[in-house]
Amino acid sequence: MQCFVFLGIQGSGKGTQAELLSESINFQHINIGDLLREQVTKRTELGIKVQDIIERGDLVPDELVFEIVEKSLEPERKGIVFDGFPRTLVQAKYLVEHFEVLQVFFLELAENEAIARLSSRRICPACGTNYNIHSNKPQKDNICDVCGTELIIRKDDQPEVISRRVKEFYDQTLALKEFFAKQGILSVIDASEKIDEIAAKIAAIAERLLNR
Ligand code: AMP
Numbered sequence: 001m002q003c004f005v006f007l008g009i010q011g012s013g014k015g016t017q018a019e020l021l022s023e024s025i026n027f028q029h030i031n032i033g034d035l036l037r038e039q040v041t042k043r044t045e046l047g048i049k050v051q052d053i054i055e056r057g058d059l060v061p062d063e064l065v066f067e068i069v070e071k072s073l074e075p076e077r078k079g080i081v082f083d084g085f086p087r088t089l090v091q092a093k094y095l096v097e098h099f100e101v102l103q104v105f106f107l108e109l110a111e112n113e114a115i116a117r118l119s120s121r122r123i124c125p126a127c128g129t130n131y132n133i134h135s136n137k138p139q140k141d142n143i144c145d146v147c148g149t150e151l152i153i154r155k156d157d158q159p160e161v162i163s164r165r166v167k168e169f170y171d172q173t174l175a176l177k178e179f180f181a182k183q184g185i186l187s188v189i190d191a192s193e194k195i196d197e198i199a200a201k202i203a204a205i206a207e208r209l210l211n212r
Helices: 014-025 032-042 045-056 062-072 089-098 111-119 159-173 175-182 195-210
Strands: 002-008 028-031 079-083 100-108 121-123 130-132 186-190
Touching (some): 002 014, 014 028, 014 100, 014 195, 028 032, 045 159, 062 089, 089 175, 100 195, 111 159, 159 175, 175 186, 186 195
Parallel strands (some): 002 079, 028 079, 100 186
Antiparallel strands (some): 121 130
8 A cells, every 4th residue: 555654743744734635635644643542532442551651752662553553544545644653663664564655754843843833732632633823723712623622732732741752753753764765765844834835845746756
């Protein structure tokens, strides 16, 4: 199965861009963080295992991540946009063994800008849509545009947890940039630009690869 991948520090806009790309090319969007939070809310066996890990800002063990990836696959779809996966070298190797990776988009953003964005992020607890109280406000204050639910701050967007998550990014995930660059499938994208400008650049690359 063909796939595109989004990598980047927390707050770099992976979720937003992955959603836009998956809609425009009609691929399945797999956001591991959302799937894990859904398991926590539903209090499934997996959700109970991962709740503390997520709330502390640590990474969930690779085997549990593979389990959730496998369960979420919709084999009738044309392809997948992965968002928040892979985050470790073990996951990156699993990905290239199991999928045809067309391109990895690395959304580059300075750490201070990423932290500022996470601190102003709000999320819809019902449908998972992300907002930013400065740059991507909902139409009505604190209410989700999609489903009308009151927005919340994610538990792991609290300052102490943000710093752990950012540390995990530098310790584990940044190495994947080199891993995919060596395979010749990495595009580094400036994530400080406007959402639609970034989306246009990504869509152009994706369409070129799909039409070749
Ligand atoms: P996110 O919404 O992408 O920021 O993910 C929220 C949390 O889910 C992370 O802080 C991790 O605890 C967990 N998580 C998401 N994706 C992964 C992954 N690929 N590997 C391990 N843990 C993950």
